[in-house]
Amino acid sequence: MLALLATALSALPLLLVPVVGAQSPPPVLVYSRTLGYRHQSIPVAIDALASIAQNTSLYDPTFSEDPSLFTDEQLQPFKAVVFLSNSEEVLDLEGQAALARWLGSGGSLIGLHAGSACLFNDTAFGTALGSWFDYHPDLQNVTFTKLMSHPTIDMLPDRYTYVEEAHHFRSDPRSVNCTVLLSYDPSLVDDPAFGTRPYYQGTPPPIAWFREGQTVDLTNGTAGAEAATMTGRTWFTSLGHTSDFWRDELNLGHIEAG
């Protein structure tokens, strides 16, 4: 009887193989809560992310602005969390801690456009994402430049000029193991605040970046913070201010690959 049971149990993994083979797309939480500035492009971005998911089956999105989803239990099923054009303190301290623990357990983080413009006091979040938003000059034609070849930017022209915000950041994502993909040509941008800010974002100026196959200490030396080491992936692009961005095939190629 016992031997029979053992045989049945050991056969179980084999029986499961076909089921695992027909994998469903990884669940991804897209979080677009705002408490301050709210981008008009958010609903257009959500439509685009839903359409990409439907067309490609790359991910199974849950769109939400509900901070109560940020608990150990509710974050657990998600493979990635996407911060989409947020503003201000969109999670309380418990939510921030749950997010850090989930990142410490292997979760991956994606930031889209102003996804870095929130949780400014949360060291784990800023370190996981790579940095925080500082400021941007007025919306205008910006010429973005590629710093390397990478599947998430290869579809863009080498010098890519269109109407966007050139975001500046509060620290250098390269200092927390990120690799910068996109920069821009500051000499072509009308930016009176350029070089006057108290932060160092590194050079060339970061616009989009990733972290993969690297670990990062999310406490970054902050006393009292819960220890968490992130081993998952990060992908961030500061592109995406306008609604037109989220309707443009070229830009959506960048987002889909990311």
Ligand SMILES: *[C@@H]1O[C@H](CO)[C@@H](O)[C@H](O)[C@H]1NC(C)=O
């Ligand atoms: C998804 O496919 C439909 C039908 O081909 C197309 O109209 C739509 O633009 C696609 N969406 C994206 C985001 O590429």
Ligand SMILES: *[C@@H]1O[C@H](CO)[C@@H](O)[C@H](O)[C@H]1NC(C)=O
């Ligand atoms: C963030 O930290 C600063 C400086 O310690 C403090 O003045 C501010 O109130 C904090 N903001 C939030 C939302 O906790």
Ligand SMILES: *[C@@H]1O[C@H](CO)[C@@H](O)[C@H](O)[C@H]1NC(C)=O
């Ligand atoms: C992490 O700490 C280092 C050294 O203390 C600091 O230079 C860097 O800006 C910090 N990074 C973040 C994202 O806080």
Ligand SMILES: *[C@@H]1O[C@H](CO)[C@@H](O)[C@H](O)[C@H]1NC(C)=O
């Ligand atoms: C951006 O450049 C295009 C092409 O030169 C021009 O038509 C458009 O007016 C410019 N837009 C802005 C906001 O400067």
Ligand SMILES: *[C@@H]1O[C@H](CO)[C@@H](O)[C@H](O)[C@H]1NC(C)=O
């Ligand atoms: C960057 O990655 C290396 C190698 O995995 C690790 O030793 C280092 O602590 C990481 N840097 C940060 C700031 O966490």
